[in-house]
Amino acid sequence: MVKNCFYLIVGVLCILFAVTHTVNGVATTLPALDTSGISEDFKVAFTYVWHIIGIENLVFGVALLIMAFQKSQSKVRFAAWLIIAILSLRWIVISSFTLANNSGEIMQILPDTAAIFVVLVLLVLGTRVRDKVLNA
Numbered sequence: 524m525v526k527n528c529f530y531l532i533v534g535v536l537c538i539l540f541a542v543t544h545t546v547n548g549v550a551t552t553l554p555a556l557d558t559s560g561i562s563e564d565f566k567v568a569f570t571y572v573w574h575i576i577g578i579e580n581l582v583f584g585v586a587l588l589i590m591a592f593q594k595s596q597s598k599v600r601f602a603a604w605l606i607i608a609i610l611s612l613r614w615i616v617i618s619s620f621t622l623a624n625n626s627g628e629i630m631q632i633l634p635d636t637a638a639i640f641v642v643l644v645l646l647v648l649g650t651r652v653r654d655k656v657l658n659a
Contacts, residue, residue, distance in 0.1 A: 524592070529649030530603065531591035533642050537584030540638065545577040579609075596652050603650050607643060614639045 525531050553573065556566045583606050590599040614636065621632050 526593060527591045527596055527649050527652045529591075529645045529652065530587045530599075533645045533649065534584045534587030534591060536638075536642060536645075537580045537587060539584075541577050541580035541584060544580060545574065548573045548577070576613075583610075594654075596654050600650050603646055607646050607650075610639055610643060610646075 553570055556569060586602060587606070590602060593599050617635065618632050621628055625631075
């Protein structure tokens with residue numbers, strides 16, 4: 524039985540983000556590296572960094588799905604806050620570097636910003652779910 528609907532929703536979203544991030548990379552972003560004049564070392568580094576984000580999203584999703592069914596929500600709250608911290612810092616790094624290197628590209632980070640903020644809000648709401656106390 525689901526004990527935390529917020530974690531369940533975010534878990535599904537994270538798995539969806541992992542799939543779409545990876546498919547988008549394989550279909551569009553990563554092939555563009557082959558037609559550019561950049562070094563092979565850069566291509567390899569960019570490719571593994573791209574896939575790290577996809578795998579990270581997948582791990583978060585699976586962890587959150589497991590957390591959604593845990594009887595004692597207080598035992599998994601720390602993990603949720605850790606995921607919140609990682610996603611927040613990821614957004615800060617992505618947006619800072621994007622805007623610092625090309626301030627005219629704010630529209631480029633809006634979809635990612637919206638997705639991350641929805642996930643963060645749902646996660647914070649999930650941390651507020653309390654264990655039900657059984658009165659016998």
